[in-house]
Amino acid sequence: MRTITESARQIPVVSETEVLVAGGGPAGIGAALGAARAGAKTLLVEQSNAPGGMATTGLMSHWSGSRESPLMNEIVERMAKSPSLPQEIQALTEADLKWSISHECQKAVLFQMLKESGVTVQLYTMVTDALTENKRVSGVITESKSGREAIRAQVTIDATGDGDVAARAGAEYLLGREEDHRCQPVTLMFRIGGVDYSQAVFPGSFESYMNIPKGEIQALGKQHLPHPAGHVLLYRSRLPGEVCVNMTNVTDIDGTDVRQLTKAEFICREQIDAIIQFLREFVPGYRKCYLVAVAGNVGVRETRHFKGVYTITAEDIVEATVFPDWIATRNYFNFDIHSLVGPGLDKHGAQKEFKARGMYTIPYRACLPEKIDGLLLSGRNISGTHKAHSNYRVMGICTSIGHGVGIAAALAVKHQIQPRAVDPAEIQKQLLACGVQV
Numbered sequence: 467m468r469t470i471t472e473s474a475r476q477i478p479v480v481s482e483t484e485v486l487v488a489g490g491g492p493a494g495i496g497a498a499l500g501a502a503r504a505g506a507k508t509l510l511v512e513q514s515n516a517p518g519g520m521a522t523t524g525l526m527s528h529w530s531g532s533r534e535s536p537l538m539n540e541i542v543e544r545m546a547k548s549p550s551l552p553q554e555i556q557a558l559t560e561a562d563l564k565w566s567i568s569h570e571c572q573k574a575v576l577f578q579m580l581k582e583s584g585v586t587v588q589l590y591t592m593v594t595d596a597l598t599e600n601k602r603v604s605g606v607i608t609e610s611k612s613g614r615e616a617i618r619a620q621v622t623i624d625a626t627g628d629g630d631v632a633a634r635a636g637a638e639y640l641l642g643r644e645e646d647h648r649c650q651p652v653t654l655m656f657r658i659g660g661v662d663y664s665q666a667v668f669p670g671s672f673e674s675y676m677n678i679p680k681g682e683i684q685a686l687g688k689q690h691l692p693h694p695a696g697h698v699l700l701y702r703s704r705l706p707g708e709v710c711v712n713m714t715n716v717t718d719i720d721g722t723d724v725r726q727l728t729k730a731e732f733i734c735r736e737q738i739d740a741i742i743q744f745l746r747e748f749v750p751g752y753r754k755c756y757l758v759a760v761a762g763n764v765g766v767r768e769t770r771h772f773k774g775v776y777t778i779t780a781e782d783i784v785e786a787t788v789f790p791d792w793i794a795t796r797n798y799f800n801f802d803i804h805s806l807v808g809p810g811l812d813k814h815g816a817q818k819e820f821k822a823r824g825m826y827t828i829p830y831r832a833c834l835p836e837k838i839d840g841l842l843l844s845g846r847n848i849s850g851t852h853k854a855h856s857n858y859r860v861m862g863i864c865t866s867i868g869h870g871v872g873i874a875a876a877l878a879v880k881h882q883i884q885p886r887a888v889d890p891a892e893i894q895k896q897l898l899a900c901g902v903q904v
């Protein structure tokens with residue numbers, strides 16, 4: 467590839483903060499609230515126009531994975547009290563009702579929580595590089611309407627999902643699964659309206675087989691939807707007649723490559739029309755459905771897995787390991803590995819067949835890049851195998867990880883030490899005081 471040399475230039479240092487959180491998705495929200503509530507001067511930098519990441523801008527249907535976390539419960543309970551929700555909630559089960567996301571109300575609640583906790587938020591800003599001195603991150607470079615700027619920070623938390631800061635800082639990582647670096651497929655979420663809830667069906671997993679008048683629903687999807695789409699995943703929402711659709715599917719996309727992301731966006735947009743036609747023709751209750759909203763970005767399930775001081779394995783999850791340096795507890799989910807070649811579940815995935823001894827914890831060491839200082843990982847980019855990641859990548863668990871990592875960053879600032887020198891017992895003391903249980 468041809469290259470050019472950019473000329474050196476001076477850029478303004480626009481902020482100096484104690485804790486900088488790059489990315490405002492579930493992991494970044496948890497981290498920013500954790501750090502600010504623990505007393506650190508905290509700045510959250512987010513590329514889009516709202517906090518929440520996949521939970522809001524990504525139009526995700528529901529929060530999974532860490533349903534006993536006090537912070538998660540605060541996030542969803544406050545959303546449920548939003549004055550902007552419809553006054554009559556349609557037929558939702560007790561569990562759906564609590565964890566189902568009303569995207570705009572959820573954004574509003576996250577804005578409120580960040581403001582109340584004293585987090586400074588900077589939106590519309592892409593973190594493009596890490597400031598590094600001798601393998602130590604001391605802040606980031608950003609690009610925005612205001613141009614290229616620098617922000618200095620005592621501790622930087624990478625909650626970008628893809629680990630953009632850690633990658634630019636030179637932290638070691640593996641892309642996708644170990645043997646061939648292929649990543650899970652990507653999906654552009656969307657919401658439809660005009661669904662008749664009195665008739666509608668809601669298959670919620672790949673193994674939700676249902677006989678509907680024209681045949682079995684998953685088989686019909688595979689037969690009639692454009693490959694590699696083909697599974698039928700539909701989720702109730704709080705909005706009358708609206709349903710969240712998780713059915714577009716594009717395989718072999720590297721979510722850290724902008725041209726591949728663009729290609730995926732085009733393919734998903736074409737699939738949406740076909741999916742709506744399919745739902746109208748085959749699925750009870752959807753005869754009059756129409757498109758309401760499409761996510762602000764393609765949902766990327768998997769990209770970089772960084773090399774941490776510890777790497778979480780599938781066995782740790784199955785064995786329900788309680789690590790001595792736990793920072794996120796009571797996590798439970800399945801091995802949600804989507805097929806890498808078409809619709810449905812990969813042969814290594816386990817949804818209904820998933821078995822574990824109980825709930826597991828996340829160790830602090832998995833959030834510490836092995837060789838880079840000044841930096842913590844939060845969310846789906848922490849250190850874990852492809853299979854383990856398919857479990858802890860869900861939003862509830864990412865939020866809980868963020869909570870612990872944010873507190874750790876605040877402690878590093880308080881004691882003026884590197885994150886790797888923070889005593890996990892001190893993080894745990896603060897988490898327990900917040901109501902976290904082991």
Ligand SMILES: Cc1cc2nc3c(=O)[nH]c(=O)nc-3n(C[C@H](O)[C@H](O)[C@H](O)COP(=O)(O)OP(=O)(O)OC[C@H]3O[C@@H](n4cnc5c(N)ncnc54)[C@H](O)[C@@H]3O)c2cc1C
Pocket residue numbers: 488489490491492493494511512513514517518519520521526527528529530531591592593594625626627628630652653654655712764765766767844845846847859860861862864
């Ligand atoms: C299609 C799909 C369906 C899923 N279904 C579910 C489900 O039902 N329930 C569930 O709990 N989980 C689900 N997940 C998993 C979950 O959504 C993600 O794994 C989770 O959101 C990861 O959280 P995160 O905070 O690490 O990353 P993200 O949610 O991706 O948040 C990253 C944030 O960082 C911002 N950002 C990224 N790069 C930069 C940068 N360089 N500079 C500034 N900002 C940046 C992004 O805009 C975003 O706000 C699903 C994922 C996908 C893709």
